[in-house]
Amino acid sequence: MSQGRSGHAFYVVYLGEVRIVPTAKSINNTFDYMGMLVGLNRLPGERNATYRGRLADVHVNQAGAHYTGLINGITRELGLAQYDAITITSSLDYPRIEVGDTYINIWTSTSEYETIDIYLRDSTVYTLDDLVVAINAISGYTATLAVGGSEFTPAAQLLVRDSLIWVNDELLSSTHRNLLENKPVTPGSIKFSRQGSTIFATRQLTEAVVTEAGDYYVDYTEGLIVSYTLSAIDVTCRYSYSEFPITLRASPVKVMEFNSPTLRENIFYQVLGPDDLTTMDGLPKSEAVDYINELLAAKGMLWGR
Amino acid sequence: MASVDHKSWITQRLANRLPQWSDARRQGHSVFQQFVNPIGKSLEDLFKFVIDENNNNYLMKANLDLLDIAYVVRLPENYSFTRDQNDLSGDQYAVPRVVGELDGVDIEVSITSANTIEDFYYASLPTRVTDTGTYATVIPIIDDTILDNLDSATIISLPVDENGDTICLRLVITISGCENFIDTSRRMPSSFVTIDGTTFTGATDTETVYINYNGVFLTHKIWKTVTSVQYYGLQPSDSGQIRIDAFHFNMARDVDKYALVVDMDTEKLLYHKVLDHSFNASEPSYSIHQHMVVQANSLSALYNGTDTLVDVKEIELGWDNSGTFTNVQLVDIAVQPFTGRIFGLDATHLYIFDPYDSQMDYTGMKERTSGASMIIDTDFPDSLRGETITFDSVWRSPTKRIYKNRWTVKRPDGTRFRLAVDGTEIAYGNEAWIYNNTYTELVFGPFTTLGGEDINKQSFSLELTQRGTWQIMLEVVFVDGTTETDILPVQAHYKTALARLALPVGLQNPTGLAFDADQKLWLVRGSGNIAHKLSLATDNMLINFKDKIVYLHEEYDIVTVYPTDDWID
Numbered sequence: 001m002s003q004g005r006s007g008h009a010f011y012v013v014y015l016g017e018v019r020i021v022p023t024a025k026s027i028n029n030t031f032d033y034m035g036m037l038v039g040l041n042r043l044p045g046e047r048n049a050t051y052r053g054r055l056a057d058v059h060v061n062q063a064g065a066h067y068t069g070l071i072n073g074i075t076r077e078l079g080l081a082q083y084d085a086i087t088i089t090s091s092l093d094y095p096r097i098e099v100g101d102t103y104i105n106i107w108t109s110t111s112e113y114e115t116i117d118i119y120l121r122d123s124t125v126y127t128l129d130d131l132v133v134a135i136n137a138i139s140g141y142t143a144t145l146a147v148g149g150s151e152f153t154p155a156a157q158l159l160v161r162d163s164l165i166w167v168n169d170e171l172l173s174s175t176h177r178n179l180l181e182n183k184p185v186t187p188g189s190i191k192f193s194r195q196g197s198t199i200f201a202t203r204q205l206t207e208a209v210v211t212e213a214g215d216y217y218v219d220y221t222e223g224l225i226v227s228y229t230l231s232a233i234d235v236t237c238r239y240s241y242s243e244f245p246i247t248l249r250a251s252p253v254k255v256m257e258f259n260s261p262t263l264r265e266n267i268f269y270q271v272l273g274p275d276d277l278t279t280m281d282g283l284p285k286s287e288a289v290d291y292i293n294e295l296l297a298a299k300g301m302l303w304g305r
Numbered sequence: 306m307a308s309v310d311h312k313s314w315i316t317q318r319l320a321n322r323l324p325q326w327s328d329a330r331r332q333g334h335s336v337f338q339q340f341v342n343p344i345g346k347s348l349e350d351l352f353k354f355v356i357d358e359n360n361n362n363y364l365m366k367a368n369l370d371l372l373d374i375a376y377v378v379r380l381p382e383n384y385s386f387t388r389d390q391n392d393l394s395g396d397q398y399a400v401p402r403v404v405g406e407l408d409g410v411d412i413e414v415s416i417t418s419a420n421t422i423e424d425f426y427y428a429s430l431p432t433r434v435t436d437t438g439t440y441a442t443v444i445p446i447i448d449d450t451i452l453d454n455l456d457s458a459t460i461i462s463l464p465v466d467e468n469g470d471t472i473c474l475r476l477v478i479t480i481s482g483c484e485n486f487i488d489t490s491r492r493m494p495s496s497f498v499t500i501d502g503t504t505f506t507g508a509t510d511t512e513t514v515y516i517n518y519n520g521v522f523l524t525h526k527i528w529k530t531v532t533s534v535q536y537y538g539l540q541p542s543d544s545g546q547i548r549i550d551a552f553h554f555n556m557a558r559d560v561d562k563y564a565l566v567v568d569m570d571t572e573k574l575l576y577h578k579v580l581d582h583s584f585n586a587s588e589p590s591y592s593i594h595q596h597m598v599v600q601a602n603s604l605s606a607l608y609n610g611t612d613t614l615v616d617v618k619e620i621e622l623g624w625d626n627s628g629t630f631t632n633v634q635l636v637d638i639a640v641q642p643f644t645g646r647i648f649g650l651d652a653t654h655l656y657i658f659d660p661y662d663s664q665m666d667y668t669g670m671k672e673r674t675s676g677a678s679m680i681i682d683t684d685f686p687d688s689l690r691g692e693t694i695t696f697d698s699v700w701r702s703p704t705k706r707i708y709k710n711r712w713t714v715k716r717p718d719g720t721r722f723r724l725a726v727d728g729t730e731i732a733y734g735n736e737a738w739i740y741n742n743t744y745t746e747l748v749f750g751p752f753t754t755l756g757g758e759d760i761n762k763q764s765f766s767l768e769l770t771q772r773g774t775w776q777i778m779l780e781v782v783f784v785d786g787t788t789e790t791d792i793l794p795v796q797a798h799y800k801t802a803l804a805r806l807a808l809p810v811g812l813q814n815p816t817g818l819a820f821d822a823d824q825k826l827w828l829v830r831g832s833g834n835i836a837h838k839l840s841l842a843t844d845n846m847l848i849n850f851k852d853k854i855v856y857l858h859e860e861y862d863i864v865t866v867y868p869t870d871d872w873i874d
Contacts, residue, residue, distance in 0.1 A: 016868070017865050017866060017867045017868060018380055018381060018384055018865070018866045019863055019864070019865050020378045020379070020380075020863070020864055020866070021862070021863050021864070022376035022377055022378050022857055022860065022861060022864050023376070023377050024374050024375075024376055024377075024860070025374065025375050025376070025377045025856075026373065026374055027372050027373060027374065027375060029371040029372060029373055030361040030362070030367050030368075030371060031364075031367060031371070031373070034364055034367075042373075045374065046373075047373055047374065048367075048369040048370075048371060048373045049369050049823040049824075051373075052364060052365075052367070052369065053505065053506075055364055056364060056365070056505070056506045057506055059506075059508075060506040060507060060508045061507075147469065
């Protein structure tokens with residue numbers, strides 16, 4: 001490597017200037033050490049401020065081996081973010097909305113619902129904007145794009161969610177009128193613990209006829225329980241309620257079960273089975289072909305084997 | 306990273322270990338303090354280092370300006386740097402000209418003076434200010450509100466940027482008009498403000514901010530939404546006020562959490578503030594950066610201060626205009642986290658100052674007689690150009706009979722003059738000895754006025770017409786023939802900007818400056834209070850000559866490295 005002064009052999013003098021595109025090189029600092037503690041590495045070219053945001057997110061959107069945990073973990077690890085997509089309000093007494101992997105069910109009454117398919121690119125509802133229009137067309141529901149939502153985002157980015165939430169044991173106080181913490185309570189969903197079996201024995205349809213021991217009345221829309229007998233302090237109840245208005249969250253990362261019938265119906269053409277009664281998966285649609293190609297690109301394997 | 310020329314606050318702290326009566330402790334210019342100052346500066350660096358490194362262990366306190374990415378250019382194998390032919394070690398290389406191209410504009414990249422990582426990333430100063438294009442309208446989250454009315458006060462959302470995204474920030478709480486912050490029975494701060502809301506992670510959270518003086522407090526957490534603000538213990542609640550802002554624009558004080566000011570008796574927190582100071586009628590009014598200090602009985606957090614402001618130290622600000630000190634009038638300042646550097650704004654430029662006092666010029670101080678019988682005393686060792694200081698003689702050994710004495714003043718520019726006993730200036734060429742009573746008068750001392758009346762000391766006043774160090778010299782000849790000399794340096798403080806950067810044309814005439822939670826600089830301008838996010842770029846590089854690698858501080862589209870010319874000695 002001796003050049004110049006020593007004079008032996010030969011050396012090349014480069015006369016022209018050099019034009020080079022610089023490459024970013026990450027250098028470990030205290031944030032990377034903190035990242036090691038929580039198992040979150042810096043992304044290539046990521047600056048401290050962004051990395052700090054992801055490190056702080058570890059304790060808020062916790063990762064784990066369940067649906068939410070997988071979404072949280074993968075979204076964060078890829079440097080993406082979950083966001084509020086759509087806010088839905090309802091004028092119905094008992095509204096309910098259920099986001100599945102490829103569909104949204106919207107209850108028009110306590111027993112009937114309409115299904116909006118949000119998965120296929122060629123269906124009427126593909127973007128969040130389409131979904132807002134579709135939900136607004138259902139009477140009793142109003143949807144608006146939330147702050148984080150973009151109108152052209154695929155509606156399939158919505159995370160699985162059910163507005164119906166079960167409360168497993170809410171303690172009643174020893175009064176005649178107990179107001180539950182949540183409303184509206186799903187009609188018929190209230191069950192009392194064993195200690196309340198004599199206090200809440202006969203459900204009456206109006207408050208006026210709660211006239212003797214064991215009679216009680218439930219105002220489902222207000223979440224109010226009225227009993228003739230004074231409730232005991234150890235009585236709990238179990239009920240479900242619908243969380244409304246609801247803001248649906250979305251993430252660019254979606255976790256779907258490949259064996260989900262609704263997913264398979266969407267990505268495979270359905271053909272009549274050998275019994276001529278039930279359908280089964282036929283040829284893959286373009287969406288399924290995308291997945292297959294993606295998997296093949298990541299790992300050389302033979303599809304179907 | 307302390308600059309070479311400043312007096313460290315540690316020096317006075319070390320001197321405070323000496324007895325109260327000792328000159329070494331009482332005189333900032335004592336031989337002891339001059340001797341100990343280099344050690345003080347090293348300890349100051351260590352003190353800051355310990356705090357910074359401790360903060361770096363916590364996610365939300367760690368320094369975001371830590372070196373995270375360097376942009377690398379690997380030169381081809383056949384590229385060679387010219388080497389110094391006279392240097393036998395063979396590792397003196399000529400630095401190539403490097404130009405980074407960004408959006409079609411060529412930017413010269415310079416090498417740092419020491420070619421070390423420290424210089425490359427931490428000690429280097431920004432060279433360019435650009436507009437990131439991000440902006441937001443900034444209004445107070447809670448405007449000035451009497452504490453009693455806080456419950457009904459409207460809480461405004463945090464500012465949103467041009468895309469509608471909320472800018473998450475550390476909130477700025479300003480408390481004014483309150484009293485009695487400390488519970489004297491428990492010696493604890495008993496007043497605090499709590500904030501509820503969601504932080505930048507989206508998590509619901511609460512933060513308690515302790516309030517121990519009227520002033521400005523920053524939250525530690527970075528907030529996205531604020532749902533409620535409560536106060537506890539602050540009084541009087543019918544006249545005390547609270548205000549919550551998103552940005553630290555035009556606040557009364559900026560707190561430098563690291564640097565402490567230490568004086569003879571107590572240790573104090575250092576504050577920075579910008580105020581107009583009128584020098585005299587013939588000169589325009591210039592802005593002055595002040596160290597506003599809060600009295601504190603100790604460094605303990607349990608009892609750290611009241612709102613009494615004492616010992617205001619003013620420093621004249623300017624920049625080096627091709628060798629000429631040119632004053633600046635700043636509209637606002639902001640203290641950069643971790644570096645402690647003071648960023649200031651005028652209509653067209655951004656200025657960067659170091660946070661240290663200007664160093665006194667101690668040249669000639671070796672003439673002082675240690676333990677002199679007659680010394681000079683003043684209450685104004687730290688002063689400002691245009692101010693008039695007073696000083697007088699202190700006769701400490703009445704048994705030593707004084708024959709004559711004389712006063713000489715050396716201006717910062719080196720010119721000298723003498724003083725007559727009535728304070729009139731006498732040209733330096735004159736001897737100007739003042740002859741005294743040769744008897745010892747224990748009440749008045751040996752001094753007389755020009756008219757022959759007895760006086761107990763010689764007192765003078767002097768207008769500091771120049772910035773820099775004034776040296777006042779007192780020479781005394783005793784009846785026994787011995788002589789003594791005392792020299793008192795007085796500093797007309799000033800500070801020259803480390804850097805002066807032009808603001809982007811569209812962002813001129815700003816009104817405020819602040820750092821956000823990501824340690825990025827924002828300025829506010831215009832009647833609509835639009836805050837603009839700035840980007841500070843440092844166009845410098847670090848070169849590994851052996852391996853032919855150029856590391857760049859900034860990202861460029863393409864970089865041109867020119868061949869090095871022949872070595873020039």
